[in-house]
Amino acid sequence: MFKPVVIVIQRLCQSARTPLVQRPCMKCTTFRRNFSQQQQQQSAQRKRIKSSLYYLTAAGIVTAGMSYAAVPLYRMFCQSYSYGGTTASGHDTSKIETMQPNKSRPIKIRFNADKASNMRWNFQPQQNEITVYPGETALAFYTALNPTAQTVIGISTYNVVPFEAGQYFNKIQCFCFEEQMLNPHEQVDMPVFFYIDPEFNEDPYLENCNEITLSYTFFEAKEGLQLPIPQFAATK
Template identity: 35%
Template sequence: MEPVIDPKSDSNDVRRKTKAEQDKANSKLAIKMIWVAAGSLLFAFALVPLYDVLCSITGLNGKTDNNAATLNKAKVDESRSVTVQFTAAVMPGLGWNFYPKQTSITLHPGQIETVLFEAKNITSQIVTGQAIPSVTPGVASVYLKKIECFCFVNQSLKPGETKIMPLRFFIDPAIPKDVSEMTLSYSFFEAAKK
């Protein structure tokens, strides 16, 4: 007489092995996913400064040279003019009105000019904003030299407060001859709370 094999006992052993193996595989996968999430977070935080460096080197996305040490040492090129148009925007959630006091200015390369922007806090609380500049066409951004700008530091406004903010700048005379117009845009974002 042959021994009777209980099919349930073998399948239970197989299931136990399979469950143990599955639990181990799940643990490995969970650890890998945690590493991927942590790596993604670190990469995201590193992108902002890397992007700023890339943009300041290449002039990509209209980032300008904000170094006040680049004061105008060149002579004014009176043989040509460049028109600079100004635009302003406030990002949602800031609670400000913000606009340039003049929409454009025509100047000679090398000529130092000052234009004014006005910001008003229309909320009932203190709000701090950060202005981000952008220049188009992108090739012109490296020739726009700011001496003084409200975009260098965060700006805080009390409830209902209005502030006149100056921008003092010049256009480098080395700007390509085919660039006779450019647009300087400022977008105000709510500054990160510390």
């Protein structure tokens, strides 16, 4: 009679000695999950910021390098492709010695001089025009004067009009793309030694072209100067 009661009491005592299993707190679990996600987001954001800074720094270095390299790069590109009427480089010296002038087609070469608005020099051609023949060398001069009481360094670009004639206009000696320093009130004569390639006569696009304009534009050379693509200036 008392045995079942004893068994019940023993089980109750065993239950009392068994430690309770603690269930996890839902609020704590959610907090830890949110905190971990925030840490991951902040870490990813810091990586993106570092990457952006690296890209901006690299872009700044490349831009600075390009500003210093603008003149030689522009010179190589234009002279390689006769872009915008720039004259071709890499003339054949042996061709100069053996070519014969074509006296049946005189070509009038006009000379133009311009300068940037902040350029303090006086710059002009010594001759307005000369007549040459394809296959004949010619020499012309420009004059630059520094009327100020300060030393001024200039640099020039040039082009040829019509643009199609640029590939046949070969310079032997030229003052373009090179820095020219003039002391206060100094004047200098700058030569242009050139020839028109005899193949000029064989180009159908230039069949009716009997006049070419050579135009120079001077800029004051300063750090970071980027020379613009030369545009034709009105013939004087």
